Amino acid sequence: ICLRWAxxxxxxxxxxSFDKKRIKENLDIFDWKLSQDELHKISEIPQQKGxxxxxxxxxxxxxxxxxxFWDGEI
Structure with missing residues (x-):
């Protein structure tokens, strides 16, 4: 779900991953989409940034x- 959302x-x-099962799971994110309800629920999760x-x-x-530490210049 996290990979699909991202x-x-x-x-x-x-x-x-080197595990065939995990590789397949990662590729399976392209076979479905999150519903509007699921996207709404995810948007309700409080965010924290580090x-x-x-x-x-x-x-x-x-x-x-x-x-x-940082003067703002890039």
Whole structure:
């Protein structure tokens, strides 16, 4: 369900498996679609986002805040 939802959102999926059963399950997401009710239920799930960069921020480290770690430039 998660893979199908991500596919319907236009996300590029990268899956890894060497198990034939799991590979087949991954490919089976193209044979069906989530219903409007299912999409609505998924949209009701509270979202939480994490930022890996914050692992470098610590009061005892060189970066005390996210602002010190990243100046906004790309």
């Amino acid at each position: 596919h319907e959102q236009g996300v590029s999926l990268i899956v890894k 930022y890996a960069a914050l692992e470098f921020v610590h009061e005892a480290g060189p970066y005390k805040s996210a602002q010190e």
